Amino acid sequence: MFDQKTIQMLLEGIGDTLYMTLISTAVAYVLGLPAGILLSVSGKEGLHPNRIIHGSLGFLCNIIRSVPFLILLILLIPFTRALVGKSYGSTATIVPLVICAAPYVARVVEAALNEVDPGVIEAAKAMGADNLQIVTKVMLVEARTALLSGATITTGILLGYSAMSGTVGGGGLGDIAVRYGYYRWETGIMVVTVLLLILIFQLIQNLGMMIVRKLDHRKRQG
Amino acid sequence: MSAIEIRHLTKRFEAEEHTLTALDDVNLSIASGTVYGIIGMSGAGKSTLVRSINFLEKPSEGQVLIDGVDLSSLTAKQLRKERSRIGMIFQGFNLLEQKNVIDNVCFPMRLAGIKKKEAYAKARELLKTVALEEKEKEYPSRLSGGQKQRVAIARALATDPKILLCDEATSALDPQTAGSILRLLKEINEKLKLTIVIITHQMNVVTEICERVAIVENGKLVEEGPVECIFEAPQTDAARELISGTKEAYMPLEKAENGTPVRIVFRENSSFEPLIANTILKFGTPINILKADTRNVNGKAKGEMILGLPGDKEKREAIIRYFRERGLTVTEVRDYV
Ligand SMILES: Nc1ncnc2c1ncn2[C@@H]1O[C@H](COP(=O)(O)OP(=O)(O)O)[C@@H](O)[C@H]1O
Numbered sequence: 001m002f003d004q005k006t007i008q009m010l011l012e013g014i015g016d017t018l019y020m021t022l023i024s025t026a027v028a029y030v031l032g033l034p035a036g037i038l039l040s041v042s043g044k045e046g047l048h049p050n051r052i053i054h055g056s057l058g059f060l061c062n063i064i065r066s067v068p069f070l071i072l073l074i075l076l077i078p079f080t081r082a083l084v085g086k087s088y089g090s091t092a093t094i095v096p097l098v099i100c101a102a103p104y105v106a107r108v109v110e111a112a113l114n115e116v117d118p119g120v121i122e123a124a125k126a127m128g129a130d131n132l133q134i135v136t137k138v139m140l141v142e143a144r145t146a147l148l149s150g151a152t153i154t155t156g157i158l159l160g161y162s163a164m165s166g167t168v169g170g171g172g173l174g175d176i177a178v179r180y181g182y183y184r185w186e187t188g189i190m191v192v193t194v195l196l197l198i199l200i201f202q203l204i205q206n207l208g209m210m211i212v213r214k215l216d217h218r219k220r221q222g
Numbered sequence: 223m224s225a226i227e228i229r230h231l232t233k234r235f236e237a238e239e240h241t242l243t244a245l246d247d248v249n250l251s252i253a254s255g256t257v258y259g260i261i262g263m264s265g266a267g268k269s270t271l272v273r274s275i276n277f278l279e280k281p282s283e284g285q286v287l288i289d290g291v292d293l294s295s296l297t298a299k300q301l302r303k304e305r306s307r308i309g310m311i312f313q314g315f316n317l318l319e320q321k322n323v324i325d326n327v328c329f330p331m332r333l334a335g336i337k338k339k340e341a342y343a344k345a346r347e348l349l350k351t352v353a354l355e356e357k358e359k360e361y362p363s364r365l366s367g368g369q370k371q372r373v374a375i376a377r378a379l380a381t382d383p384k385i386l387l388c389d390e391a392t393s394a395l396d397p398q399t400a401g402s403i404l405r406l407l408k409e410i411n412e413k414l415k416l417t418i419v420i421i422t423h424q425m426n427v428v429t430e431i432c433e434r435v436a437i438v439e440n441g442k443l444v445e446e447g448p449v450e451c452i453f454e455a456p457q458t459d460a461a462r463e464l465i466s467g468t469k470e471a472y473m474p475l476e477k478a479e480n481g482t483p484v485r486i487v488f489r490e491n492s493s494f495e496p497l498i499a500n501t502i503l504k505f506g507t508p509i510n511i512l513k514a515d516t517r518n519v520n521g522k523a524k525g526e527m528i529l530g531l532p533g534d535k536e537k538r539e540a541i542i543r544y545f546r547e548r549g550l551t552v553t554e555v556r557d558y559v
């Protein structure tokens with residue numbers, strides 16, 4: 001029903017959307033994972049409580065998280081331009097996506113690590129583990145299902161946000177939906193892009209949860 | 223030299239409003255190779271005390287010496303090394319839920335930098351010791367409480383500790399399983415000449431395997447000695463309460479009123495019936511048996527009875543004398559219910 005060119009465009013849109021979503025999730029974790037570990041470790045009940053580090057890092061996270069994504073996107077235009085040379089297109093969109101997601105990731109990681117049974121940490125301490133070993137060999141291992149389901153949810157959110165960035169020339173399926181659906185009233189294309197977004201979301205969600213279930217040894221029955 | 227020496231140990235927890243003294247000038251010496259019990263009611267400070275032995279809890283005052291070495295004199299690195307030589311097991315087992323049995327046992331060895339292959343071989347050996355070699359690939363969520371504790375014991379032994387600390391290790395288990403864990407600990411103590419410290423709130427755990435016992439009440443060490451002595455003739459209310467398991471108050475014989483029941487403890491090789499029967503015949507008076515129990519105290523069978531004696535003062539005293547001549551320990555019980 002679509003011509004070759006439209007199909008080509010949709011395929012490119014899928015590629016761009018996946019590119020933006022996955023790269024920004026990965027980079028958000030590069031920043032957010034260490035930050036989350038630091039938040040958990042420096043917390044009041046953490047391995048190495050430190051009010052200054054915990055307080056200032058937490059404050060920074062909260063500030064960024066309280067700015068709505070679209071506003072962040074616009075606020076960051078000069079920064080994005082300085083970093084990647086332009087402020088539109090998929091690569092440029094990754095910058096605000098990362099900035100938006102990193103503090104969220106940090107909080108998700110912090111919460112996952114705080115859920116680790118203190119008894120197990122105590123046992124590791126009693127075995128002579130140092131704090132680095134406790135983080136890498138106990139907390140990250142025991143919290144891995146919570147961390148992975150957090151990552152799945154984060155990827156889903158970034159998929160949505162990448163589509164949202166289409167309204168300001170972000171590239172990908174969201175961009176196509178806005179350009180054809182909103183400006184040109186080509187409802188068919190808009191419906192297809194929305195369906196594609198739903199499909200990708202389901203794929204990410206199901207794949208993530210499947211891995212989580214596979215890796216979780218805690219409450220498997222029988 | 224004692225394996226563990228605790229000197230003037232005081233631990234305070236600073237809360238916002240007030241300070242809580244969890245341990246108050248505790249002195250304790252635990253000989254190498256013994257099974258030592260520390261018993262007390264919930265909140266007495268037992269966990270704080272045992273956590274002080276490997277410095278998971280740093281004392282506010284006083285010292286902890288392991289094989290003569292003051293733990294406070296060690297650097298952080300030396301302390302971690304020392305901790306790896308002190309095994310610990312817990313009421314909640316504290317296994318890594320995302321690792322299977324053998325990886326749990328390997329864990330402390332991997333922390334210490336032992337090669338995987340070597341660690342595995344040793345872990346298999348240890349799993350044999352705790353009779354779980356069949357379960358090495360199982361995950362903790364699929365094990366029973368007793369099996370989990372066995373894994374925890376194997377894990378605690380992986381770094382060849384000289385001391386094993388057990389904090390309420392059998393409290394979450396049914397009596398039968400608890401018994402088998404205690405027997406395993408005793409076996410390990412004998413085989414490996416390991417010093418074992420058992421923390422518990424249950425007297426039967428202490429009488430089952432401990433040689434000596436310390437009684438902790440409100441952060442203070444109130445009584446200490448060989449388990450048999452404390453079982454036969456407890457000196458403090460805390461000890462009596464723990465032995466009887468109820469709120470009965472014991473009191474010295476001299477102060478006892480007529481009609482107060484007495485508690486007698488039989489040593490090995492004496493049996494109940496002839497003695498009670500003989501007493502009844504000899505004194506021509508009925509004796510009420512309120513409670514009778516046998517226990518295994520540190521490997522020796524002990525009988526315990528609570529008797530209602532006649533109200534006649536002279537007869538009472540004669541009977542008590544008669545019991546004592548036969549080597550029984552006699553104490554009085556007030557308010558026996
Ligand atoms: N980290 C802590 N902070 C404040 N109070 C504590 C802490 N640990 C233990 N306590 C208090 O110290 C007392 C002794 O606790 P604990 O040693 O756990 O007793 P037990 O093991 O004999 O039940 C309790 O009153 C408890 O509330």
Ligand SMILES: [Mg+2]
Nearest residue numbers: 268269270390
């Ligand atoms: Mg306790």
